[in-house]
Amino acid sequence: MLFNSFSFIFLLIITFVLFYAKFLRKYQIPILIISSFIFYAYYKPILLVLFVFSILLNTSSSYFVLNSENQKKRKLIAGIAIALNLLLLAFFKYSPLVATSFKEELGLTASWSTFFLTIPLPIGISFYTFEGISLLVDVLRNNDALKEKKIGFTTHLINTSFFISFFPHLIAGPILKAHDFYPQMKTKYFSDIDWERVIKYLIMGYFLKMVVADNLNELTAKITFPYFLGYSSANLLLLLFGYSMQIFADFAGYSSIAIGLGLLFGYDLPKNFNFPYISKSFAEFWTRWHISLSTWLKEYLYFPLGGNRNGKIRTYINLFIVMLLGGFWHGAGWSYALWGTGHGAFLALERFLKDRVKMKETILLQTINTLIVFLVVTFLWLLFKLPNFSQVLDFLKALANNTGMKFVISSKEVNLVILSSFVVFYHIYYLFMKSNKIGVKINYNFQQMVYGVLLFLIVVNSGNQSAFIYFQF
């Protein structure tokens, strides 16, 4: 189901009423689980098979690890369960890539090749697999937040089902960590809803998605091979800039809606975006973009690899490995690996330079750094937009060669600039807020007006409904 569909609004209203009904208070978590299952399986009920299997795998193994005193066995079970999680992810997500890339090496017959190429990708699998692994690692590490040893298997099953399936984060995150979410599982009351935060998150989320991202989706459709070859360099740059704004608005919009919906049911989901395009370094960018993924990778991959504790060379390698795998997490394609490699390489290079070159942090330098980071990040998005690398090269060639062509400015280009400027203002407003340039009272009144206008624009300027870009991951 899409957050911007009528069927979802209907499901949400029914769930909300039942969830806060006094006589159903005991069943709040089961109500949300049922609702989440409907949300997930609405278009393809068959998806539930793998999803339920994943929940059962993680529930039973984490229950064993939680209750066993034998360290060796705990490690073994957790290890097997993590490996199974990764195997499932690898099978469903990467089989087509492996089958195409290594067809001859693996000696695949035509029928096997077709079989691997037609394996469907279950929606949200990358997200719920990582959440399952988070649960297993947390129970293995004896995380205090998860010490619920007295509970029976049924309660643990219900809690785990809820943790993995809670619909706001199920399909495209934020990726939850077990130790953050489990302590929040208790009875919720209607009177405790923080309406102001709920409304702000929902309006901002729907605005970014429906007004900015969905409209930009139509306007940046020209970045399609071979049609982009016919545009001037300036038009191509503008389109790429629009796509960079679109991908932010799409994903940050989704996350904002997810957080707002979580709050509606009394659950605080982690922040996923923190104005990433003002980052002055690549390291900072990854503390602001898809935060729940980067912290997951840091906690469950970078630190276990040794982090920065084993010397400089090892640190560079670790950064590189984490980003490469992060790239692969996004999609089964060499473009995604290249995208991750690109980010890994810039992170390592930045770290290398930081260790050697000391410069005074002036505003000019900060601005230049912000621009460099933004440009590199934006150009790397091309690997998301164009399905194969040769097309990316063609785009870059066209960018270099089409300088003599006329810069076409029609109402579509102006519209693209206006829609993109919402994202720019969103970041600038944050910078003003951060530097205390806006008084609290003015800010409050200004915010009311702005949110009123945004709500108006959601109603009168939404683009055609399109799926969230991150659904494919």
Next chain:
Amino acid sequence: MAKKILIIAVFLFGLYNLALLSWMKNSGAVYTDVDKVERFLYSGKRYKVITAGSSLIGALTLDATKRPDFYNLSLPPSGACTGVRTIVLSGKIPDSLYLETNYISRGLNQAVLSELFDPFAYNIKFYLPALEKSNKFIPLILNKLKPSVPESPNKKQPEKKLFDKLLAINRIEYNAIPDPMEYHKILQNLGADLHYLSNKGCKIVFFEVPIEREFVNSPKLTYQRKALKKFFTEKEYKWIEPDTTDTYYTGDGKHLLRESFDRFNKYLKKKSSLLNIKRS
């Protein structure tokens, strides 16, 4: 805070509707198929001559450009079938319908149709025009400030490298024959719609837009022509035969260049005048 936000939004929404009902009527920009169909549905006009087809007829005027009772339902990604179904569902039946045959194979675009004809949304837009996609706020304001010129065909071919790549993509398309079962189903659906329109007194005229010479007798077009002629016989429907006497040039293998398009427009106009269709 929630109350104030809601009041501001409702106030602006009311104001915008009032503007659209009075001095901003039909001022929106048309970007997509949905926009184009909404313009047709909510204009408050009845059209006597309608053309339905794909992007190939985007600039088609016949002889009716200056007539307010002409509407070109050229729906680039959706094609002719969606245009015809739109006419049927809207009840805005013209005296004559000119149907482009090139992309009948696209069938019905259900996503577009269900968005447009959702019973609740369809009716409410008559009273609240701000909900129409074709009245999107930002494009409308831009259009008001600088009215956009209707897109016309390109004057010349793109540089050879791009033209060859576009031609190669279209070569794949035109060398493939449509799935016969699927195509038959599409023709059956279209047949039902056209039969309904004919019964209501609408004259149907089929025509094919010329494309790059290389593709004129391609497997796809040859198959389509044969199947269409068999299904929609000349006894029941009027046909304007493709112009085989002239050479037409395209920018990508299928979209005519401006000079060629103008020639085709004239050809179509001349041929349609010979069909003896009564125009009230």
